[in-house]
Amino acid sequence: MSLNYIKNFYEGCVKPPTVIGQFHTLFFGSIRIFFLGVLGFAVYGNEALHFICDPDKREVNLFCYNQFRPITPQVSFSALQLVIVLVPGALFHLYAACKSINQECILQKPIYTIIYILSVLLRISLAAIAFWLQIYLFGFQVKSLYLCDARSLGENMIIRCMVPEHFEKTIFLIAINTFTTITILLFVAEIFEIIFRRLYFPFRQ
Template sequence: MASAAGILSAEPDFNSRRVTRTFVFRSRSRHRFRIPGWKKEGGMNSTPPGLRLLRPPTVIGQFHTLFFGSVRMFFLGVLGFAVYGNEALHFSCDPDRRELNLYCYNQFRPITPQVFWALQLVTVLVPGAVFHLYAACKNIDQEEILERPLYTVFYIISVLLRIILEVIAFWLQSHLFGFQVHPLFMCEASALEKTFNVTKCMVPEHFEKTIFLSAMYTFTVITILLCIAEIFEILCRRLGYLNNQ
């Protein structure tokens, strides 16, 4: 788009009293912008192999990471908050006193289930995240993980660590929360006041919590089974590579 240069010359004509204006135009030079990584003949540059490693090398691992992991996180984030969000507010004891309710609730829940399951998910993801970070730094492709024995062993170790962490989480969950939520909780409150020996506390929505607790146990068991199946898939595909050679 052209723009006026602002050079104006005026010559007065005394006979006609008209002013002759002469404008000088100067075209603006065009600037070309080049997108980084763009080639005329080939389009965008290909991504390095390490950055393409966003998914596990096995079909079962991809299913576990993309689908089942997302469902598990959605189940915990949305339904977990709906079931356990206001548990402390509706937890009441006899007599209904604030300090007694808080004391007995801390005894009933040493750790809240949402925090425990969030820590479980983060801890289970650590071995896989460390391996993928190592693969990204070394520019390891997905096929190389199954072709080279060293990378295959490292990946199997990360899956085994995931299984061990899930088993530990299952054991801790059974000791902290049990397998069923009862409607009444007997609280030992003698340390708070001598008049309180053993008091009864009402647990709100105990049936919904039992269903949710069973679902989280089921998710843990399914994750362990998927990890075991992934190891078998790795071994079968590894044997296939050896037979082809």
């Protein structure tokens, strides 16, 4: 792959053919990455160290924490969700770069427009699935008390554990769910933008 292909691929990813796509990539996407990277680590960075159960034993704390948090919503799940949702667009722009398709031509020729719309629809589907998993795994609220089933450790009891900074984590979860909702709405709006532009600027054969 020549440097020209790499340049076209980079420009396609950074500057999509739609205004809404550019807004999502340059502005909203940057805010979301900053939110996950900076604020997310501040909230979830030392969660395991401050997760305390009664009795306060290291093995009990670790076991119950893994039960309480099999995957972190900030580092693991949200980052994976962000990458997966961006894959269809990246694949399209890779295809456009290999075919030497100019960004201005994407919305001018029917075949390119249809392929691009399909990539947006795939992004919507992936974002919706990720949103459902996000709600299923984490919900909208983090409670201050977690009841851990520690019978497999031989404790033969339900152990109470204190969740650190539960209020901040609740706010963070609400923010993540809000970001995901806005992302889906932006993808839907991008399709409407394409349709609107096609109504005023007919396809070039």
